[in-house]
Amino acid sequence: MVNRQFANAVHVMTSLALLKNKKTSDISLQMNSEQLAASANTNAVVIRRLICSLTHAGLIQTTRGKSGGVSLAKDPNDITLNDIYVALELSETISHSDKPVHKDCPTSCSMHQMMTAISEGADRALGKYLQSQKLSDLIKKIK
Amino acid sequence: MVNRQFANAVHVMTSLALLKNKKTSDISLQMNSEQLAASANTNAVVIRRLICSLTHAGLIQTTRGKSGGVSLAKDPNDITLNDIYVALELSETISHSDKPVHKDCPTSCSMHQMMTAISEGADRALGKYLQSQKLSDLIKKIK
Numbered sequence: 001m002v003n004r005q006f007a008n009a010v011h012v013m014t015s016l017a018l019l020k021n022k023k024t025s026d027i028s029l030q031m032n033s034e035q036l037a038a039s040a041n042t043n044a045v046v047i048r049r050l051i052c053s054l055t056h057a058g059l060i061q062t063t064r065g066k067s068g069g070v071s072l073a074k075d076p077n078d079i080t081l082n083d084i085y086v087a088l089e090l091s092e093t094i095s096h097s098d099k100p101v102h103k104d105c106p107t108s109c110s111m112h113q114m115m116t117a118i119s120e121g122a123d124r125a126l127g128k129y130l131q132s133q134k135l136s137d138l139i140k141k142i143k
Numbered sequence: 144m145v146n147r148q149f150a151n152a153v154h155v156m157t158s159l160a161l162l163k164n165k166k167t168s169d170i171s172l173q174m175n176s177e178q179l180a181a182s183a184n185t186n187a188v189v190i191r192r193l194i195c196s197l198t199h200a201g202l203i204q205t206t207r208g209k210s211g212g213v214s215l216a217k218d219p220n221d222i223t224l225n226d227i228y229v230a231l232e233l234s235e236t237i238s239h240s241d242k243p244v245h246k247d248c249p250t251s252c253s254m255h256q257m258m259t260a261i262s263e264g265a266d267r268a269l270g271k272y273l274q275s276q277k278l279s280d281l282i283k284k285i286k
Contacts, residue, residue: 003238004238006237006238007237007238007254007258010254010257010258010261011250011251011254014250014253014254014257015248015250018249018250038245038248039245039248039250039251040242040251041242041243041245041251042242081261093236093269094149094150095146095147095149095150099183099184099185100184102181102182102184105158105181105182106161106285106286107154107157107158107161107182107285108154108182108183108184109286110157110284110285110286111150111153111154111157113284114153114157114281114284114285115150115153117284118153118224118276121272121276122269122272122273124272125268125269125271125272126236126265126268126269128268129264129265129267129268130265133261133264138257141253141256141257141260142249142250142252142253142257143249143252143253
């Protein structure tokens with residue numbers, strides 16, 4: 001199970017995409033970490049960590065200073081859920097086996113390789129789905 | 144991330160499939176929870192819990208008594224990784240948002256529904272991949 005980080009990141013990106021959609025350059029339409037934390041019902045430290053990862057991935061940009069804040073760095077049409085997922089550097093969907101090998105057991109000797117292949121296949125399947133989900137489509141669902 | 148339960152269950156099912164592949168009705172070719180635990184490098188309590196879930200799902204069967212043990216209930220060709228995944232009743236791949244709603248925020252009001260849809264889509268994508276992986280194919284990779 002992908003942890004709450006992902007849900008919080010989707011929340012942040014959706015909020016920023018809604019702002020971007022207003023098609024204005026008004027700087028007050030940026031949001032700061034406190035506003036994003038209130039919206040996502042979490043604390044600002046969690047949001048600041050997310051902002052760091054999302055900025056590093058080139059998905060958002062930060063304006064410093066008193067009236068500064070965060071805004072999307074790209075058009076919502078050019079951002080997929082997979083971009084957000086990759087930005088967070090979350091662990092694999094299915095954990096591979098990292099246990100010491102029981103050398104007399106053929107299954108044990110092959111498990112690491114087998115589970116790594118399964119884990120990679122699962123990640124590819126999840127990545128493909130997330131790639132198909134654009135931020136621009138998500139915000140159409142906001143009432 | 145799907146926890147180690149899944150890797151342990153794949154280990155158990157692979158071991159039993161290798162036995163089944165020997166095409167003999169020799170009852171000594173069943174395995175008990177201690178043998179499976181030694182092979183999977185975990186403890187017998189963990190294995191007994193898995194045996195319970197896998198039996199309940201109709202994937203394995205148990206013969207009681209001194210020489211009893213566990214064996215596959217189906218042909219490895221008729222068991223997929225998705226059957227094993229479903230048997231364990233693991234939580235969803237991507238957790239949906241279950242936070243209290245911030246009523247003044249449109250994003251917050253739509254997050255539960257949005258994340259539920261994403262979570263279901265991710266589970267369908269993972270399920271489709273796991274459905275394509277047969278136990279009979281996995282055991283071909285055991286050296």
